[in-house]
Amino acid sequence: MASPSCPALSFLSSSPSSSSSSSSSSSSFFGHVLRSSRLQSSQARCFLALRSQPRKPTSRSPPERRQRPPPRPSSPPKSPEEVKKRHWRVGEFPGASEGSLGSPRATPIKNLKKKLEKKEEAKAWVPTVTEFLSEKIQKKDWQGALEAFSMLRDQPFYTPREGTYVKLLTLLGRSGQAAEAQALFDDMLEEGLPPSATLFTSLLSAHARAGDLDKALAVLNEMKSHPPACHPDAHAFSAVLRGAAAASRFDIVDQLCIDMAARGVPATPATRNAVLSGYAAAGRLDDVERHLAAMLEAGEVDSWTMNIVLGLAANGGHISVMERWYERFRGAGVEPETRTFNVLIAAYAARGMWDKMAAVLEHMRRSGFTWTTATYNNVIEALGRAGEGRHMEWAWEQMRAEGMRPDVRTFCGLIEGYGRAGLFHKVVEVVEMVGRTGAPLTVRFFNAVIGACARAGDLAEMERVFQRMKRAGLKPDEDTFSVMGRAYAQEGMSDKIYELEQERLHGGLEPTQPDPPGLSP
The missing domain is CATH 1.25.40.10 (Tetratricopeptide repeat domain)
Structure with a gap:
């Protein structure tokens, strides 16, 4: 059941007086504004919750005055013996005598800075090909990464490595370049690098992201024909399931779920959430209920699952269904997050339910949600x-x-x-x-x-x-x-x-x- 600190949707029935932690000056000022406007009392609660949100100090505040340090005591005058005595012969450069107490003249700071800049320019750093490739991958520049990789392959010290190909295939997949990923994978096979489950998963993820489910399924079936080390795991099935759910190909989703159960591959919570999101986007409420009931029984629900279900009910205008599912998730021990409250606020605001919207805003402030x-x-x-x-x-x-x-x-x-x-x-x-x-x-x-x-x-x-x-x-x-x-x-x-x-x-x-x-x- 829900914890006593946040018992399901009990905060929706809280009174306005419960939010008295704001400053009296802010409340009185905003109350005067609300009395002079045409807002209703329920709307006033919403704006009062907004007014009581603490502000961060701005940079426009006047800086603090710094106290000037006390003056240093002046040193006593030097005796004539302590004064530097400089002498030189004709044709010699001036210099300090042995008895002179003075130190040599320091080099000006400006000249030192110029010397340091010249040294830095002389030692200009030129990145290597591997560093250039890593920089392009980090910046998600797939074209530059392929050019850098082509330069790397021309080097005499080049050796094909699995990690490099995994990073490139992942970058191409996230950039929507499935054809380039397939060509890179074929080049890898020509170089003699044996494929692995990670490489196959990166390739089929690229095809699934691009919406080419046929090629993604072909890669998945090819993995089954390789040694057991290359057999598809939960990550490979999840990649194809997410693509199939996003494309509303639920026949493929059901087939893959049966295949996973037959092979003993457990589904991860992220996979179940992806399938649930696909059902919700397609408006298949019966499948959502069935899939969600199985997740609740297995204890695999989290805040992401709650956000998907609440968002589905909110988009359909089913406020009572949304509140009922919120209570059910809280009873299952799922803690709400800021995104969860944003779904509730948007649903109540879209239908003019100012009382409940104000209650959610006040509850966020009292509970410390930013x-x-x-x-x-x-x-x-x-x-x-x-x-x-x-x-x-x-x-x-x-x-x-x-x-x-x-x-x-x-x-x-x-x-x-x-x-x-x-x-x-x-x-x-x-x-x-x-x-x-x-x-x-x-x-x-x-x-x-x-x-x-x-x-x-x-x-x-x-x-x-x-x-x-x-x-x-x-x-x-x-x-x-x-x-x-x-x-x-x-x-x-x-x-x-x-x-x-x-x-x-x-x-x-x-x-x-x-x-x-x-x-x-």
């Missing part, structure tokens, strides 16, 4: 949907004060919130900030700007943003055409609606992908 970028994104989006641009801006300022790095979702939430609140000058500031930070421009970002322009009635700027979106190589989705169509309909511009519909039919559409609640980086 608010992440995803937490602030959920709060900013919730305040934006409520039309509270002023409070949303306060949350944004606190996020920056705590050193949280904003992402594209943060900027989209700010633009949408300012657009709903009618603060269009703030929209311009956010767009300029995105340009300065160099954040990646996505379809959702352009949709948010287009929606703000449509609310402001600036259709000329809306069209310019739409053209810039296409020049950036991004494909408009259903939300783009829907927002622009409504803006043209309000102005009675039937010709623009016709042109937009023709572009929608002939230009193709990019399907709209909603963000999973609370699962952003």
Whole structure:
């Protein structure tokens, strides 16, 4: 059963008075703000929890004054005997006499620095081929890594090693270069290096990541024909299972599960979570229930499993099912994490359940859970949907004060919130900030700007943003055409609606992908 410190969802029924650990000045100030606004008491609890989140000291605070050290006592005057006596003959360089107490003149620091720089330049370090290859692999530059490996193979001291090929195959697989991985594997066989289970697993992982399940299964079957040392293990089966679950090929998933049971290969929790995530993405709730019941009986559930199941229920709008599964996971001894609370906050905020959202925020603060970028994104989006641009801006300022790095979702939430609140000058500031930070421009970002322009009635700027979106190589989705169509309909511009519909039919559409609640980086 759940521990008494966090008994399942009991914190959802907590009263506002339980969060009295915040400072009195902050509470009184924010209470005055809430009394002068149009927010309800349930929304006020949410903002009070936000206000009571402790701030980190900023770099703009005035520095502390340093006390000046007391002056050193002056040395007594030297006697005439202690004064340096310098003498030399005609044609000799000046020098100190034997009786002189002075030390030779020190070399200036500036000259020493120049000498050190010259020495460093003279001893310029040139990386070797192996170091150059390691650097390219670390930077995930697969093209540079292949060029460096080609140079390494031309060296007279080159010897094929399994570790080098494993790193290269893994890099090519994560970069989506399955064909290059297969060609590298064939070159390895020509060099006479015997394959191993690790090399085969790296190769089939590359094919599975690329979505080529047929080749991944062919490599898996080839492993079975080799000696027992090359037989597929849990990692090899997991790689193919993840690819099959992501592609919704559940026939392959069931076949591989039967094969694993016949060979006595145990499934890892990561493998089960991957399969569970595939069932959840495909909306196969019965399979999710069956798979999850088996995991609960085997005691192989963790916080990742809980996040997958809660996210599935939240995306479907089943709040009661989400709360029931939360209690069941807590009863099984699974401890929630920050990502878990982000899923709950996003689900409650999307449906305007301010009481429960405020209770989760207060529970996170009392339990010592740090608010992440995803937490602030959920709060900013919730305040934006409520039309509270002023409070949303306060949350944004606190996020920056705590050193949280904003992402594209943060900027989209700010633009949408300012657009709903009618603060269009703030929209311009956010767009300029995105340009300065160099954040990646996505379809959702352009949709948010287009929606703000449509609310402001600036259709000329809306069209310019739409053209810039296409020049950036991004494909408009259903939300783009829907927002622009409504803006043209309000102005009675039937010709623009016709042109937009023709572009929608002939230009193709990019399907709209909603963000999973609370699962952003």
